[in-house]
Every structure is written in C-alpha cells, then in structure tokens.
Amino acid sequence: MTQSTDNPFFRPWTTPFGIAPFGDIRIDDYRPAFERALAEHRTEVDAIATNPDAPSFANTIDALETGGHALDRLCGVFFNLAGSDATEAIQAIQREMAPLLAQHSNAITLDARLFARVRALYERRDQLGLTGEQLRVLEKTYKNFVRGGAALDEAGKARMRQVTERLATLGTAFSQNVLKDEATWTLDLSEADVAGLPDFLKSALAQAAKDRGREGYVMTLGRSMVEPFLTLSPRRDLRETIFKAWVKRGEMGGETDNRAIVAETVKLRVERAKLLGYPTFAAFKLDETMAKTPDAVRTLLERVWNRAVVRAGEEKADLAAVAREEGMNEPIQPWDWRFYAEKVRQKRYAIDEAALKPYFQLDRMIEAAFAVATKLFGVTFRRRDDVPVYHPDVRAYEVLRDGQHVGLFLGDYFARPTKRSGAWMSAFRSQEKLSGPVRPIIVNVMNFAKPPEGRPALLSFDDARTLFHEFGHGLHGLLSDVTYPLLSGTSVARDFVEFPSQLYEHWLERREVLSDFAVHAETGEAMPQTLIDKLIAARTFNQGCATVEYVSSALVDLAFHSLDTAADIDPVAFETEELRRIGMPEGLVMRHRTPHFAHVFSGDGYSAGYYSYMWSEVLDADGFAAFEEVGDPFDPVLARRLGDYVYAAGNSRDPMEAYVAFRGREPDPEALLVKRGLATAA
Incomplete structure (x- = not known):
C-alpha cells in the first residue's frame, strides 16, 4: 500500500483554490485512497446510526451531509478523469470500484438504524422549526432512502443490493465499450x-x-x-x-458489443422498480421529476413527433430534388441527409458551412460565453496558468464577482482517444456552506477537433451552441448559493437540469453577441450583418430531421423502460419494432442508437429521461421569450430573477416554483414548437 506521506489523497491540498495536485497523483494512489475513504465514511455513518441521543436534524441530517468528505474529494477527481482521460489503468480501477461503490451506497441506504432516525425526523418535520431549505433536504433525504429500498423487508433489501451492484457493473462496462469502439476505429x-x-x-x-x-x-x-x-x-x-x-458503435461484435448488457440492464431495472412497488422503471424514475408520469412524457413527445415527421417529409423532398439535379437518383439515405441538406441551405439562405466556420473561433466563442455571463450575472473570468490541470489542453479560469472569488472553471475542449464522446459539465467540487464556504470547481468537457499547431480551432455553429449549452450547465454549478450539498448546483430534477443550459444557448444567436465575437480567423473582420441575418433566418432549417432524430431516441428510451417484463429481450429487435410502430421516416436514424446510448445505459442518469431535453426546451423557449417581450436580452430585472431563482437556487425549491418565480407564470408549451419552426408564433 502507498504510504500516507506519498499519497496526495491522504493529505490536505495546498494548491491554488484547493484543486487536486494532478501532477502528484499516480495510478497506484487510487486503490488505497478508495480503501481509506470508504472506511472513513463507513465509520462516520456508523457513528450517526449508533448515536444514543434522540435523532435531531443536526445529529442526523447535518451529519449525513457533512460526512464522506474524503470520498467525495476522491470521486470528484477519479470519475472526472475516467470520462475525460481514461487510460487502461483507470478503466481497470473503474471496473473494480463500480460494484464496491454500489455496495457502499447500499450499506448506507439499507441501514435500518439510520433509516429509523431519518424516518423519525420526517414524520415530525412540521414540528421541527426547519427553514425551507432544511425541510427540502429532509424530504429529499427520506425519499432517497425509500427509493433506495430502505423500507423493504430483509429479502427485498438483499435482492436490491444484488440488483444495484450488478447495474453499476453493467453501466461501467457499457460506457467503456463505447469508448473503446470510438477510440480504436x-x-x-x-x-x-x-x-x-x-x-x-x-x-x-x-x-x-x-x-x-x-x-x-x-x-x-x-x-x-x-x-x-x-x-x-x-x-x-x-x-x-x-x-x-x-x-x-457498441454493436460491432466481440468484447465491446453492448447488446447483452442492454438486455440485462433493462431486465434488472424492471425488477428494481417492482421491488419498490412501481409497475415499470419509467414510473419509478419519473415519480421524482417535473413530468411525474410516463403518460405526461409520451403526450409531449408525440405532440412534437407528429409535426416533426411531416416537416421531415417536406425536407426530404427538397433534398431529393437537389440530389436529382446533381444526377443522384437513388433514395435519400441517412448518409446523404447532411450532405444534401447543406446544399439546400446554401441554395435557400446562401450560407456555406465552410465559409461560415472561420467566424467561429473557439477562443472567441469562449470569450462570448464569458461576456454574456458578465452582462447577465456580473461575474468575470481570469485565466490562471498557476492552477494544476489534468491534461495540457485544459484551461483554468478563476470566476469572480465584485472582486470576490466565486469558483474555478476548467475548460477541456479537444477530442482525444482517452475521452468519451459528447460534451458535458461536471464538478470536481460542488458549492455548499454547511462545511464553511466551499467554492465550486466546475469543468466543461468537449470533443472539438484539435487544430494544427499555431492555427485557431474553428467550430461549426452547432459546436458553438454546444459550448454555450455546457457553459450554461457550468454556470448552474458555479453560481450555486445553497447551504446543503444535497441541493447544490445541478442536483435538480432531471427534466429541469437542462433548462439553464438550453436557455443559455439563446444568447449565442443574438446579433449583439455575434457582431462582437464572430470574427474571421484570417481577416479579423467581424461577421457581416447580412451573414448574421442569414444565420438567424436559417436557425429552424432542417429542424424536422433534427427533431425526428431526437424524439425517436426519447420514445425508444421510454418504450424500453415502460416494459413490465423484459425477459430475453433482443434490444436491437425491440428498437427496430418501436421505430416501426411510431413510423420512423425512411432515410433517418435515431440520434443515439441503443447499443451506444450512453445517456441511458451507462448509468441511471437519463434512463427513462432522455425526453428531459425537450421538457426543458419548453421552459427555455418560453423563458427566453420573457427577455424578447421586454426588448432587451440582458434586461437587469429579469437577469436578477433568473440568477436568484434558477442558477443560484440549486434544488432548494420545487422546479416549477423556481420557474414561476423567474417567469411570473407557468410555461406555454407552444413556445417549443415555435422555437423549432414547427408552429407559427401567434
């Protein structure tokens, strides 16, 4: 075992802002660090469970919230690196730790002594004189225990342990298989x-x-x-x-094939839901969301689906006409769609992707995202080259407001073989006040193509939108201002978490932002107003295709998790049949096919919840309309409410209450259809 004097996880970090000393961490440090951190947390939890004093909010809920610091610090480092710089050695440890961490979580959730203390407080919650945030923490803690199986009998608890530990192993294998396919092909x-x-x-x-x-x-x-x-x-x-x-990807045969993993995952999720008294996994998962029920989700998705299919049919006819003009008389296939869509776009809007891209330099788009945050929320960003980072490509920025430290932001923008695909936000450390003023360390991870040395990285407009999207998540973590870790930052309902990120995308499309930051990489000239006008006019172009790709994925996800039995399921055959049932248009495919659908099968995060992007899009379309209605995208009154009730509030209140506090009313679903060009504004 590594000696404590050598292992960075066994000592305080004296680095700037207390970030991990990445350069000092060796692969051999992780296993002993996990061993010690898990043991420390077990000791802390056991002390709460065996406390001879009557349960109080302080000796039970506060104690649970402040426990596990060493484990949180370790996991913040390890799992961020497992996603963004996953060597074979890190992946081996990840496979080893997945079931052990599930066992550890189960040992807490299924501890009858601990649950008895939490339940006693929950049953007297109206008599405890709690603040609104404390009451919400207590309610969330109690529900988490119940949803984890704490109220089951001993046989049920034993089976729940087996199911959740196996699911943890399967989710890790799924994500590593996809990464391997992407890295090796x-x-x-x-x-x-x-x-x-x-x-x-x-x-x-x-x-x-x-x-x-x-x-x-x-x-x-x-x-x-x-x-x-x-x-x-x-x-x-x-x-x-x-x-x-x-x-x-994930369906190439051999050791990285995910079909058997999906089949077993779906089967075990059904069993898990039924152990907890739910008819399906979707019913279990959605019970703690804004949507509440599978029927509510399906109603929204099908409302959008029907209009999107019609629009996609019109788009396909336009593509086929251009293809025929160029001598291609075969049916439009999925590998043709983007190629001919670009030709139609050039013809209709005189926008050339190759000519457009030099205006979207990565560095300038980062500046644009920062500038919007400064105007809306008063935060500024200072590059810090003295902060340790885990890869040479990572950039570090100190975030300040009125000269005071708010948090640390890391940007990891370029693709590499050790990074999983996609884009995401995560936290090395989350904001909270219970342990003192703990400032967040937030990371955005992208997969943009790295340019040759000395050349600027150029983004597509969609890439730039992704950058704004993830930075919206980043601000949700950075601006968090709550007391309890359980409620911090993005720890909100799954179908609300995409609201701050999708809302932030709107500012990229504003003329005020494009004219200042869309600067040509070669000439240094700002994007001409005529091109800005064309880009904005074209923003709903090809939305039939994009919406079909997304909604089909969400409907297949919902179908898998609406099963009440899943014995011997063939995932690909199930996917095919569900697409046939909903009428998937020829020439289009799901945005994420099942064998590589990491949102849904690499863990529980978006399982039965991929619809969340569209649910949140109702909020973001209606929410940005508030700024449009007052005629100022940086209206200070609205920006203050948005900051206070959404970006800073974490999960301290019900998400619909938070939205209404910002907007003044509940959202209008029609705003989503207008945003996507599937309906006309009234």
Whole structure:
C-alpha cells in the first residue's frame, strides 16, 4: 500500500483554490485512497446510526451531509478523469470500484438504524422549526432512502443490493465499450479521398493522422469529425462507410458489443422498480421529476413527433430534388441527409458551412460565453496558468464577482482517444456552506477537433451552441448559493437540469453577441450583418430531421423502460419494432442508437429521461421569450430573477416554483414548437 506521506489523497491540498495536485497523483494512489475513504465514511455513518441521543436534524441530517468528505474529494477527481482521460489503468480501477461503490451506497441506504432516525425526523418535520431549505433536504433525504429500498423487508433489501451492484457493473462496462469502439476505429484516407473538403476539415484529418503516428489523413468516430465529413464530403461511398461505423458503435461484435448488457440492464431495472412497488422503471424514475408520469412524457413527445415527421417529409423532398439535379437518383439515405441538406441551405439562405466556420473561433466563442455571463450575472473570468490541470489542453479560469472569488472553471475542449464522446459539465467540487464556504470547481468537457499547431480551432455553429449549452450547465454549478450539498448546483430534477443550459444557448444567436465575437480567423473582420441575418433566418432549417432524430431516441428510451417484463429481450429487435410502430421516416436514424446510448445505459442518469431535453426546451423557449417581450436580452430585472431563482437556487425549491418565480407564470408549451419552426408564433 502507498504510504500516507506519498499519497496526495491522504493529505490536505495546498494548491491554488484547493484543486487536486494532478501532477502528484499516480495510478497506484487510487486503490488505497478508495480503501481509506470508504472506511472513513463507513465509520462516520456508523457513528450517526449508533448515536444514543434522540435523532435531531443536526445529529442526523447535518451529519449525513457533512460526512464522506474524503470520498467525495476522491470521486470528484477519479470519475472526472475516467470520462475525460481514461487510460487502461483507470478503466481497470473503474471496473473494480463500480460494484464496491454500489455496495457502499447500499450499506448506507439499507441501514435500518439510520433509516429509523431519518424516518423519525420526517414524520415530525412540521414540528421541527426547519427553514425551507432544511425541510427540502429532509424530504429529499427520506425519499432517497425509500427509493433506495430502505423500507423493504430483509429479502427485498438483499435482492436490491444484488440488483444495484450488478447495474453499476453493467453501466461501467457499457460506457467503456463505447469508448473503446470510438477510440480504436479509424479509416485511412488518401489525398483523393479528401478532395473537395474544406481546409479546416483536411487539417483536422491530417492532425488525427499525426496524433496516431500515421501519414496522410485519418478519420475517427469523433462527432466533431464525423458530422462535418457527412456534411461536406462529395464521396458518397465514404460517407456510407463512416456513417455505418458511427451508428454501429457498441454493436460491432466481440468484447465491446453492448447488446447483452442492454438486455440485462433493462431486465434488472424492471425488477428494481417492482421491488419498490412501481409497475415499470419509467414510473419509478419519473415519480421524482417535473413530468411525474410516463403518460405526461409520451403526450409531449408525440405532440412534437407528429409535426416533426411531416416537416421531415417536406425536407426530404427538397433534398431529393437537389440530389436529382446533381444526377443522384437513388433514395435519400441517412448518409446523404447532411450532405444534401447543406446544399439546400446554401441554395435557400446562401450560407456555406465552410465559409461560415472561420467566424467561429473557439477562443472567441469562449470569450462570448464569458461576456454574456458578465452582462447577465456580473461575474468575470481570469485565466490562471498557476492552477494544476489534468491534461495540457485544459484551461483554468478563476470566476469572480465584485472582486470576490466565486469558483474555478476548467475548460477541456479537444477530442482525444482517452475521452468519451459528447460534451458535458461536471464538478470536481460542488458549492455548499454547511462545511464553511466551499467554492465550486466546475469543468466543461468537449470533443472539438484539435487544430494544427499555431492555427485557431474553428467550430461549426452547432459546436458553438454546444459550448454555450455546457457553459450554461457550468454556470448552474458555479453560481450555486445553497447551504446543503444535497441541493447544490445541478442536483435538480432531471427534466429541469437542462433548462439553464438550453436557455443559455439563446444568447449565442443574438446579433449583439455575434457582431462582437464572430470574427474571421484570417481577416479579423467581424461577421457581416447580412451573414448574421442569414444565420438567424436559417436557425429552424432542417429542424424536422433534427427533431425526428431526437424524439425517436426519447420514445425508444421510454418504450424500453415502460416494459413490465423484459425477459430475453433482443434490444436491437425491440428498437427496430418501436421505430416501426411510431413510423420512423425512411432515410433517418435515431440520434443515439441503443447499443451506444450512453445517456441511458451507462448509468441511471437519463434512463427513462432522455425526453428531459425537450421538457426543458419548453421552459427555455418560453423563458427566453420573457427577455424578447421586454426588448432587451440582458434586461437587469429579469437577469436578477433568473440568477436568484434558477442558477443560484440549486434544488432548494420545487422546479416549477423556481420557474414561476423567474417567469411570473407557468410555461406555454407552444413556445417549443415555435422555437423549432414547427408552429407559427401567434
């Protein structure tokens, strides 16, 4: 075992802002750190459970909230690196720790002594003189125990332990399999293969080859490479090869195939729900959301689906017409859609993706996201090169308000083989006040193509929107101002958590922001007003396709988790049948096919909850309309309410109450359809 004097997890961190001393951490430090942190937390919890004093809020709830500091600190480092810089060694530890951490969680949740104390307080909650935040913590703690199986008999508890530990193992395997498929699949391309591609994409392909010690050009399965290739390559044969590999992640056979993992996961989730008295896993999962029931989710999704399918049909006809003009008379296939959609967009709006991209430099878009936050919430960002980071590409910024430290923000923007695909926000440390003023350390992780040395990284408009989206999540963590860790930052209902992030995307589309920050990488000139006008006019272009891709994924997720039995299910056959049932249009596929649907199967996060983006989109479309109604996207009164009741409030109140406190009324669902161009504003 590593000696305590050598292991960074066994000593206080004297680094700037108390961030992890990443350069000092060795792979051999993690196992002994987990061993000690788990033992310390077990001791802390046992002291609460065996306390001879009558249960009080202080000796039970406060004590639970302040316990596990060493474990939280360790997990904050380890699991962030497992997603963003996952070496084989880290993955091996992750596989080992997944069931052990599930066992540890079960030992707390299923401790009858501990639950008795929590239940005693919950039953007397109206007599305890609690603050609103304390009452919410108590209610959430009690519900978490019950939903974890604390009220089951001993046989039920034993089975719950088995089910949750196995699910933890399966979720880890699922995510690691997808990462391996993405990291290992490559396609060597010749000079002839990249003919007709714009310079920015050729440079990215050349850089990918260089990173792998190869000559020429290399295609990978990173989304920031796949989507522009499918959009801009005239080589239909290569588009087909790359697209088919992209949608087959997790379904390529061999040791990384996820089909059996999905089947077992769905089966165990049904069992878990029934142990807790719910008919389906969807009913269990949605009980603690804004939507509340599977029927409410299905109603929203189907309302949007029907309009999106009609719009997608119209879009497909437009694509086919352009394809015929160019001599392509075959039916439009999924690998054709982006290519011909770009041609239609150029024809209709005179917008060329290759000509547009130089205006969206990564550094300038980061500045834009920061500037919007400054105008809305009064926070500023200072680059800190003295802060340790876990990879040379990571940037660190101190966040301040009125000269006072608010938190630390890390930006990890470039794709690499050890990083899972997609984009996300996470916390190395969450804000809270119970242990003193604890300031957050928040990270945004992206997968943009890294440019050659000395060249600026160029984003698509969608990439820039992703950056704003994740920074919206980041602000939700950074601006959090609550006392209790359980309620901090993004620890809100799953179908509310996307509201602050999706709302933040709206500011990218504002002329005030584009004119200041969309600056051409070569000429230094601001984006012309005529181009800004075209970009804004085109924002609902191809929304039939985008909406079908998303909603089909959400409906398949809901269908899996609405099963009341799942013995011997074939996940791909089930997916195919559900798409047939809902009338999936020819030429389109789900945004995330089941074998690589990490939102849903790499853990419980978005299981039965992928609809959440659309539920939150109702809120964000209606919420931004408030700024439009007053004619100022930075209206100080609205911005203050948004900051106070949404970004700073964490889970300190019911999400609909939070929304109404900001907006003044409940949201209008029609705003979503107008935003996506599927309905006309009244």
